[in-house]
Amino acid sequence: MRRVVVIAGPICAGKTTLAHKLAEEQGGRVLDRDEIARVMGSPRKWLHSKTYSQRAEQVMRLELDRIAKSRDDIVFVVRSLPVAAQRAALVERLRAELILLDPGRDECVRRARGDRRPPGSVPAIHRWYARYLPGVEPPIEEQFATSRDW
Numbered sequence: 001m002r003r004v005v006v007i008a009g010p011i012c013a014g015k016t017t018l019a020h021k022l023a024e025e026q027g028g029r030v031l032d033r034d035e036i037a038r039v040m041g042s043p044r045k046w047l048h049s050k051t052y053s054q055r056a057e058q059v060m061r062l063e064l065d066r067i068a069k070s071r072d073d074i075v076f077v078v079r080s081l082p083v084a085a086q087r088a089a090l091v092e093r094l095r096a097e098l099i100l101l102d103p104g105r106d107e108c109v110r111r112a113r114g115d116r117r118p119p120g121s122v123p124a125i126h127r128w129y130a131r132y133l134p135g136v137e138p139p140i141e142e143q144f145a146t147s148r149d150w
Contacts, residue, residue: 003028003074004067004094008081009101010128011046011121012111018101019076028074031067033060047118068093082131105129 005022007015019030037048037056048056067075077094081087091098103111105125112121 001074002070002072002095004077004096005075005099006077006079006081006087006091006094006096007099007101008079008087009103010080010082010105010108010132011125012108012115012117013101013103015078015101018099019078023074023076026074028076030076030078031060031063032078033057034078036060044118047120047124064090064094068095080128082128082133084133102132 003026005019007019009015016030016032016034019032022028023030033053033056034046034048036059037052038045040052040055040059042048042052042056044052064077067073067077077090077096079090081090087098087100090096108125109122112125
């Protein structure tokens with residue numbers, strides 16, 4: 001069976017939480033750059049050093065290449081992708097479904113502060129929303145709630 005789902009949205013939208021929930025329910029795996037960086041030794045949960053970020057992105061891109069060619073994979077891919085064309089290109093390349101999470105700028109900022117995210121998180125949320133371009137996409141999945149108590 002093949003199912004690839006790209007889960008996109010800003011920092012603190014709940015992308016990774018949702019990806020793990022779906023992977024657990026459906027027997028798939030999660031591909032997340034933050035998790036790759038941590039496996040490589042980054043001491044941070046988010047906003048990794050430039051070195052870890054670059055290495056994790058290289059691994060992520062290699063894995064995306066592999067997924068694009070796969071015929072039998074269940075993967076939930078976590079990406080930020082604020083621009084509709086970026087989302088569409090990745091979804092087409094991976095032959096994937098898209099879930100776009102957008103809880104709103106204020107909610108993401110509230111979650112970032114409540115989760116004690118690194119200082120650069122709130123500016124990154126604002127940058128995401130400054131670049132955010134909705135496209136012709138399926139409705140945002142609203143029925144999913146995160147398991148975290150923000």
